[in-house]
Amino acid sequence: MKASVKIATVLGIPIKVHISFLLILPLFAFVFSINPEPFGFQGITPDILNYALSLLAAILLFACVLLHELAHSYVAMKYGVKISDITLLLIGGVSSMEEIPREPKQEATMAFAGPFVSIVLGIILLGVNWIFIVIAPVFEGGAIYRLLLILGSINIILGIFNLIPAFPMDGGRLLRAWYANKMTYVKATEKAASVGKMFAIFMGLIGLLINPWLIIIAFFVYIGASEEARSTTTTVSLENVKVGDIMSDSIISVPSSFTVDELQNFMFEKKHMGYPVMDNDRLVGIVTLTDVRGVSPADRMAMRVEDIMTREVITLPMDADASDAIKLMSRKNIGRVIVTDNDSVVGVLSRTDLVRALTFLRE
Structure with missing residues:
Protein backbone atom coordinates (compact mmCIF):
# COMPACT_ATOMS: atom_id res chain seq x y z
CA MET A 1 0.00 0.00 0.00
CA LYS A 2 1.39 3.40 -0.99
CA ALA A 3 2.47 5.91 1.67
CA SER A 4 3.11 3.08 4.14
CA VAL A 5 6.26 2.32 6.13
CA LYS A 6 7.27 -1.08 7.45
CA ILE A 7 7.92 -1.05 11.20
CA ALA A 8 8.17 -4.74 12.11
CA THR A 9 7.60 -8.35 11.09
CA VAL A 10 5.31 -10.63 13.15
CA LEU A 11 4.60 -14.27 12.26
CA GLY A 12 6.50 -13.61 9.05
CA ILE A 13 4.05 -10.83 8.12
CA PRO A 14 5.38 -7.31 7.40
CA ILE A 15 3.66 -4.76 9.66
CA LYS A 16 3.25 -1.31 8.12
CA VAL A 17 1.86 2.01 9.24
CA HIS A 18 0.10 4.32 6.79
CA ILE A 19 0.57 8.08 6.94
CA SER A 20 -3.09 8.38 7.99
CA PHE A 21 -2.26 6.38 11.12
CA LEU A 22 0.50 8.83 12.03
CA LEU A 23 -2.02 11.66 11.70
CA ILE A 24 -4.72 10.01 13.80
CA LEU A 25 -2.44 8.87 16.64
CA PRO A 26 -1.88 12.38 18.11
CA LEU A 27 -5.63 13.06 17.77
CA PHE A 28 -6.49 9.97 19.82
CA ALA A 29 -3.89 10.98 22.41
CA PHE A 30 -5.41 14.48 22.61
CA VAL A 31 -8.94 13.09 23.09
CA PHE A 32 -7.74 10.83 25.91
CA SER A 33 -5.92 13.74 27.57
CA ILE A 34 -9.02 15.97 27.76
CA ASN A 35 -11.62 13.30 28.57
CA PRO A 36 -12.55 13.01 32.26
CA GLU A 37 -12.46 9.84 34.36
CA PRO A 38 -13.01 6.96 33.70
CA PHE A 39 -12.33 7.08 29.92
CA GLY A 40 -9.68 9.77 29.89
CA PHE A 41 -6.82 11.24 31.87
CA GLN A 42 -8.18 14.71 32.64
CA GLY A 43 -7.08 15.70 36.12
CA ILE A 44 -3.91 13.60 36.08
CA THR A 45 -0.99 15.80 37.05
CA PRO A 46 1.57 16.91 36.11
CA ASP A 47 0.52 17.64 32.52
CA ILE A 48 3.48 15.75 31.09
CA LEU A 49 2.21 12.58 32.79
CA ASN A 50 -1.28 13.22 31.39
CA TYR A 51 0.08 13.51 27.83
CA ALA A 52 2.41 10.53 28.25
CA LEU A 53 -0.45 8.30 29.48
CA SER A 54 -2.72 9.53 26.69
CA LEU A 55 -0.13 8.77 24.02
CA LEU A 56 0.54 5.36 25.60
CA ALA A 57 -3.18 4.58 25.55
CA ALA A 58 -3.39 5.54 21.86
CA ILE A 59 -0.38 3.38 20.97
CA LEU A 60 -1.65 0.40 22.96
CA LEU A 61 -5.08 0.78 21.39
CA PHE A 62 -3.61 0.38 17.92
CA ALA A 63 -1.48 -2.49 19.21
CA CYS A 64 -4.77 -4.17 20.14
CA VAL A 65 -6.06 -3.47 16.62
CA LEU A 66 -2.90 -5.15 15.33
CA LEU A 67 -3.63 -8.22 17.49
CA HIS A 68 -7.13 -8.27 16.00
CA GLU A 69 -5.69 -8.34 12.47
CA LEU A 70 -3.00 -10.88 13.41
CA ALA A 71 -5.76 -13.22 14.59
CA HIS A 72 -7.39 -13.03 11.14
CA SER A 73 -4.04 -13.53 9.44
CA TYR A 74 -2.97 -16.45 11.63
CA VAL A 75 -6.15 -18.40 10.87
CA ALA A 76 -5.93 -17.50 7.17
CA MET A 77 -2.34 -18.78 7.01
CA LYS A 78 -3.48 -22.04 8.61
CA TYR A 79 -5.75 -22.44 5.59
CA GLY A 80 -2.89 -21.76 3.18
CA VAL A 81 -3.65 -18.12 2.43
CA LYS A 82 -0.61 -15.89 1.87
CA ILE A 83 -0.60 -12.61 3.79
CA SER A 84 1.29 -9.83 2.02
CA ASP A 85 1.24 -7.40 4.95
CA ILE A 86 -0.85 -5.80 7.68
CA THR A 87 -1.24 -2.02 7.46
CA LEU A 88 -2.44 0.24 10.27
CA LEU A 89 -4.68 2.96 8.84
CA LEU A 90 -6.84 5.88 9.90
CA ILE A 91 -9.83 3.57 10.51
CA GLY A 92 -7.94 0.60 11.98
CA GLY A 93 -5.99 -2.25 10.46
CA VAL A 94 -6.13 -4.07 7.12
CA SER A 95 -4.68 -7.50 6.34
CA SER A 96 -3.65 -7.81 2.70
CA MET A 97 -4.55 -11.37 1.73
CA GLU A 98 -4.00 -12.88 -1.70
CA GLU A 99 -7.42 -14.49 -1.50
CA ILE A 100 -10.22 -14.93 1.05
CA PRO A 101 -10.93 -18.65 1.72
CA ARG A 102 -13.90 -19.78 -0.39
CA GLU A 103 -14.93 -22.58 1.96
CA PRO A 104 -17.74 -21.07 4.12
CA LYS A 105 -16.52 -22.70 7.33
CA GLN A 106 -12.98 -21.44 6.76
CA GLU A 107 -14.11 -17.88 6.00
CA ALA A 108 -16.38 -17.88 9.05
CA THR A 109 -13.56 -19.08 11.32
CA MET A 110 -11.15 -16.50 9.92
CA ALA A 111 -13.70 -13.67 10.19
CA PHE A 112 -14.65 -14.55 13.77
CA ALA A 113 -11.03 -14.83 14.97
CA GLY A 114 -10.47 -11.04 15.09
CA PRO A 115 -13.56 -10.06 17.12
CA PHE A 116 -13.00 -13.08 19.38
CA VAL A 117 -9.46 -11.95 20.23
CA SER A 118 -10.62 -8.36 20.82
CA ILE A 119 -13.46 -9.42 23.15
CA VAL A 120 -11.28 -11.88 25.09
CA LEU A 121 -8.52 -9.29 25.41
CA GLY A 122 -11.06 -6.73 26.65
CA ILE A 123 -12.46 -9.15 29.25
CA ILE A 124 -8.93 -9.96 30.48
CA LEU A 125 -8.00 -6.28 30.84
CA LEU A 126 -11.23 -5.44 32.70
CA GLY A 127 -10.77 -8.56 34.84
CA VAL A 128 -7.26 -7.52 35.84
CA ASN A 129 -8.58 -4.05 36.65
CA TRP A 130 -11.32 -5.52 38.88
CA ILE A 131 -8.80 -7.72 40.71
CA PHE A 132 -6.55 -4.73 41.40
CA ILE A 133 -9.54 -2.78 42.81
CA VAL A 134 -10.48 -5.68 45.10
CA ILE A 135 -6.92 -6.04 46.37
CA ALA A 136 -6.26 -2.30 46.68
CA PRO A 137 -9.40 -0.07 46.53
CA VAL A 138 -7.18 3.02 46.40
CA PHE A 139 -6.16 1.84 42.93
CA GLU A 140 -9.59 2.87 41.57
CA GLY A 141 -9.52 6.17 39.71
CA GLY A 142 -5.75 6.15 39.28
CA ALA A 143 -3.79 6.36 36.03
CA ILE A 144 -3.30 2.59 35.57
CA TYR A 145 -6.97 1.95 36.44
CA ARG A 146 -8.07 4.37 33.74
CA LEU A 147 -5.62 2.93 31.20
CA LEU A 148 -6.85 -0.65 31.73
CA LEU A 149 -10.48 0.49 31.70
CA ILE A 150 -10.04 2.40 28.44
CA LEU A 151 -8.26 -0.46 26.67
CA GLY A 152 -10.56 -3.15 28.04
CA SER A 153 -13.76 -1.30 27.17
CA ILE A 154 -12.65 -0.27 23.68
CA ASN A 155 -11.53 -3.82 22.85
CA ILE A 156 -14.94 -5.21 23.76
CA ILE A 157 -16.66 -2.44 21.76
CA LEU A 158 -14.30 -3.11 18.84
CA GLY A 159 -15.05 -6.83 18.90
CA ILE A 160 -18.83 -6.38 19.10
CA PHE A 161 -18.87 -3.57 16.52
CA ASN A 162 -16.96 -5.73 14.02
CA LEU A 163 -19.62 -8.43 14.35
CA ILE A 164 -22.25 -6.11 12.84
CA PRO A 165 -23.24 -7.80 9.54
CA ALA A 166 -22.02 -4.88 7.44
CA PHE A 167 -19.90 -6.41 4.68
CA PRO A 168 -16.90 -6.22 4.31
CA MET A 169 -16.57 -5.99 8.11
CA ASP A 170 -16.06 -9.25 10.00
CA GLY A 171 -19.76 -9.67 10.69
CA GLY A 172 -20.44 -9.18 6.98
CA ARG A 173 -17.97 -11.94 6.13
CA LEU A 174 -19.74 -14.21 8.61
CA LEU A 175 -22.98 -13.35 6.82
CA ARG A 176 -21.44 -14.19 3.44
CA ALA A 177 -20.20 -17.53 4.79
CA TRP A 178 -23.76 -18.28 5.93
CA TYR A 179 -25.19 -17.30 2.54
CA ALA A 180 -22.51 -19.35 0.75
CA ASN A 181 -23.94 -22.53 2.29
CA LYS A 182 -27.16 -21.84 0.42
CA MET A 183 -26.08 -20.30 -2.91
CA THR A 184 -23.09 -19.63 -5.17
CA TYR A 185 -20.14 -17.65 -3.83
CA VAL A 186 -20.86 -14.72 -6.17
CA LYS A 187 -24.54 -14.57 -5.15
CA ALA A 188 -23.54 -14.83 -1.49
CA THR A 189 -21.14 -11.91 -1.94
CA GLU A 190 -23.80 -9.80 -3.67
CA LYS A 191 -26.31 -10.52 -0.90
CA ALA A 192 -23.81 -9.70 1.86
CA ALA A 193 -22.70 -6.55 0.02
CA SER A 194 -26.33 -5.37 -0.28
CA VAL A 195 -26.85 -5.84 3.46
CA GLY A 196 -23.54 -4.05 4.10
CA LYS A 197 -24.63 -1.06 2.01
CA MET A 198 -27.93 -0.82 3.89
CA PHE A 199 -26.08 -0.85 7.20
CA ALA A 200 -23.67 1.79 5.87
CA ILE A 201 -26.55 4.10 4.92
CA PHE A 202 -28.20 3.56 8.31
CA MET A 203 -24.87 4.13 10.08
CA GLY A 204 -24.33 7.35 8.14
CA LEU A 205 -27.77 8.67 9.10
CA ILE A 206 -27.12 7.86 12.77
CA GLY A 207 -23.76 9.59 12.44
CA LEU A 208 -25.47 12.78 11.33
CA LEU A 209 -27.35 12.82 14.62
CA ILE A 210 -24.82 11.39 17.06
CA ASN A 211 -21.19 11.13 15.95
CA PRO A 212 -19.49 12.23 12.70
CA TRP A 213 -17.01 9.35 13.04
CA LEU A 214 -19.85 7.01 12.10
CA ILE A 215 -20.21 8.87 8.80
CA ILE A 216 -16.57 8.20 7.96
CA ILE A 217 -16.91 4.51 8.90
CA ALA A 218 -20.15 4.27 6.89
CA PHE A 219 -18.40 5.72 3.84
CA PHE A 220 -15.60 3.14 4.00
CA VAL A 221 -18.09 0.30 4.59
CA TYR A 222 -20.20 1.31 1.57
CA ILE A 223 -17.19 1.68 -0.73
CA GLY A 224 -15.65 -1.54 0.62
CA ALA A 225 -18.86 -3.53 0.03
CA SER A 226 -19.10 -2.25 -3.54
CA GLU A 227 -15.46 -2.96 -4.33
CA GLU A 228 -15.49 -6.43 -2.77
CA ALA A 229 -18.61 -7.43 -4.71
CA ARG A 230 -17.10 -6.17 -7.97
CA SER A 231 -13.73 -7.82 -7.30
CA THR A 232 -15.29 -11.17 -6.39
CA THR A 233 -17.55 -11.21 -9.44
CA THR A 234 -14.59 -10.37 -11.69
CA THR A 235 -12.29 -13.00 -10.18
CA VAL A 236 -14.85 -15.81 -10.23
CA SER A 237 -15.95 -14.98 -13.78
CA LEU A 238 -12.37 -15.27 -15.04
CA GLU A 239 -11.46 -18.47 -13.19
CA ASN A 240 -12.25 -20.78 -16.11
CA VAL A 241 -10.72 -18.52 -18.76
CA LYS A 242 -7.13 -19.15 -19.80
Missing part, protein backbone atom coordinates in the same frame (compact mmCIF):
# COMPACT_ATOMS: atom_id res chain seq x y z
CA VAL A 243 -4.66 -16.33 -20.40
CA GLY A 244 -3.84 -17.75 -23.83
CA ASP A 245 -7.48 -17.39 -24.91
CA ILE A 246 -7.73 -13.65 -24.33
CA MET A 247 -4.19 -12.32 -24.75
CA SER A 248 -3.06 -10.21 -27.69
CA ASP A 249 -0.83 -12.50 -29.74
CA SER A 250 0.33 -9.84 -32.19
CA ILE A 251 3.48 -8.93 -30.31
CA ILE A 252 4.82 -5.44 -30.95
CA SER A 253 8.25 -5.15 -29.39
CA VAL A 254 11.07 -2.61 -29.41
CA PRO A 255 14.84 -3.14 -29.29
CA SER A 256 16.86 -1.96 -26.32
CA SER A 257 18.96 0.18 -28.69
CA PHE A 258 16.06 2.53 -29.49
CA THR A 259 16.56 6.06 -28.21
CA VAL A 260 13.84 7.31 -25.91
CA ASP A 261 12.90 9.83 -28.59
CA GLU A 262 12.48 7.00 -31.14
CA LEU A 263 10.43 5.05 -28.60
CA GLN A 264 8.14 8.04 -28.03
CA ASN A 265 7.50 8.36 -31.78
CA PHE A 266 6.96 4.60 -32.03
CA MET A 267 4.39 4.74 -29.21
CA PHE A 268 2.59 7.59 -30.95
CA GLU A 269 2.43 5.56 -34.17
CA LYS A 270 1.36 2.22 -32.66
CA LYS A 271 -0.97 3.66 -29.99
CA HIS A 272 0.15 1.28 -27.21
CA MET A 273 1.25 2.34 -23.70
CA GLY A 274 3.84 -0.39 -23.12
CA TYR A 275 6.07 -2.80 -25.04
CA PRO A 276 8.27 -5.83 -24.39
CA VAL A 277 11.92 -5.12 -25.13
CA MET A 278 13.45 -7.85 -27.34
CA ASP A 279 17.04 -8.37 -28.44
CA ASN A 280 17.69 -11.28 -30.83
CA ASP A 281 14.26 -12.78 -30.01
CA ARG A 282 15.16 -12.71 -26.31
CA LEU A 283 13.02 -10.85 -23.77
CA VAL A 284 15.25 -8.43 -21.88
CA GLY A 285 12.76 -6.01 -20.33
CA ILE A 286 9.55 -4.02 -20.62
CA VAL A 287 9.12 -0.30 -21.19
CA THR A 288 6.06 1.91 -20.74
CA LEU A 289 4.93 5.46 -21.36
CA THR A 290 5.52 6.15 -17.65
CA ASP A 291 9.21 5.34 -18.17
CA VAL A 292 9.35 7.78 -21.09
CA ARG A 293 7.73 10.53 -19.04
CA GLY A 294 10.44 10.07 -16.44
CA VAL A 295 13.03 11.36 -18.93
CA SER A 296 13.22 15.08 -19.65
CA PRO A 297 12.62 16.01 -23.34
CA ALA A 298 16.19 17.34 -23.60
CA ASP A 299 17.65 13.91 -22.72
CA ARG A 300 15.41 11.72 -24.89
CA MET A 301 17.75 11.82 -27.90
CA ALA A 302 20.73 10.66 -25.83
CA MET A 303 19.15 8.03 -23.57
CA ARG A 304 18.21 4.57 -24.83
CA VAL A 305 15.45 2.12 -23.96
CA GLU A 306 17.95 -0.07 -22.10
CA ASP A 307 18.55 2.86 -19.73
CA ILE A 308 14.92 3.21 -18.66
CA MET A 309 13.31 -0.23 -19.15
CA THR A 310 12.29 -2.52 -16.30
CA ARG A 311 14.55 -5.56 -16.43
CA GLU A 312 12.62 -7.75 -14.00
CA VAL A 313 9.73 -8.65 -16.27
CA ILE A 314 6.59 -10.16 -14.78
CA THR A 315 5.33 -13.06 -16.90
CA LEU A 316 2.56 -15.65 -16.88
CA PRO A 317 2.27 -18.94 -18.76
CA MET A 318 -0.46 -19.02 -21.40
CA ASP A 319 -2.30 -21.84 -19.56
CA ALA A 320 -2.67 -19.74 -16.37
CA ASP A 321 -6.16 -18.68 -15.30
CA ALA A 322 -7.13 -15.14 -16.22
CA SER A 323 -8.20 -14.69 -12.58
CA ASP A 324 -4.55 -15.18 -11.57
CA ALA A 325 -3.58 -12.48 -14.05
CA ILE A 326 -5.95 -9.89 -12.60
CA LYS A 327 -4.76 -10.68 -9.05
CA LEU A 328 -1.14 -10.34 -10.19
CA MET A 329 -1.80 -7.01 -11.90
CA SER A 330 -3.57 -5.65 -8.83
CA ARG A 331 -0.87 -6.86 -6.45
CA LYS A 332 1.99 -5.49 -8.56
CA ASN A 333 0.04 -2.39 -9.70
CA ILE A 334 0.85 -3.00 -13.36
CA GLY A 335 -1.24 -2.68 -16.50
CA ARG A 336 0.04 -5.65 -18.52
CA VAL A 337 1.96 -8.92 -18.26
CA ILE A 338 4.04 -10.79 -20.81
CA VAL A 339 2.66 -14.23 -21.71
CA THR A 340 5.14 -17.06 -22.27
CA ASP A 341 5.12 -20.63 -23.49
CA ASN A 342 8.22 -22.73 -22.80
CA ASP A 343 10.23 -19.56 -22.14
CA SER A 344 9.18 -18.03 -25.47
CA VAL A 345 7.16 -14.82 -25.61
CA VAL A 346 3.80 -15.58 -27.24
CA GLY A 347 1.67 -12.58 -26.30
CA VAL A 348 0.81 -9.68 -24.02
CA LEU A 349 -2.15 -9.54 -21.66
CA SER A 350 -3.40 -6.10 -20.65
CA ARG A 351 -6.17 -4.85 -18.40
CA THR A 352 -8.04 -3.95 -21.59
CA ASP A 353 -7.97 -7.61 -22.65
CA LEU A 354 -9.40 -8.62 -19.26
CA VAL A 355 -12.16 -6.01 -19.43
CA ARG A 356 -13.05 -7.15 -22.96
CA ALA A 357 -13.25 -10.78 -21.79
CA LEU A 358 -15.51 -9.80 -18.89
CA THR A 359 -17.78 -7.88 -21.26
CA PHE A 360 -18.26 -10.97 -23.46
CA LEU A 361 -18.79 -13.24 -20.44
CA ARG A 362 -21.57 -11.00 -19.12
CA GLU A 363 -23.45 -10.85 -22.43
